Amino acid sequence: MKNKYSQEYKTSAVKMVLEEGKTPIEVAQNLGIPVGLLYKWI
DSSP states (O other), X not given: OOXXXXXXXXXXXXXXXXXXXXXXXXXXHHHTOOHHHHHHHO
């Protein structure tokens, strides 16, 4: 079963990487999501 993430959640995660300078791996671990999914959102 796939998890559904809101657009707001996705945008927030991407901003952590692009605007706050965190690494995708760090953000994915903190949010408990697969890093590959975060890269797709970016």
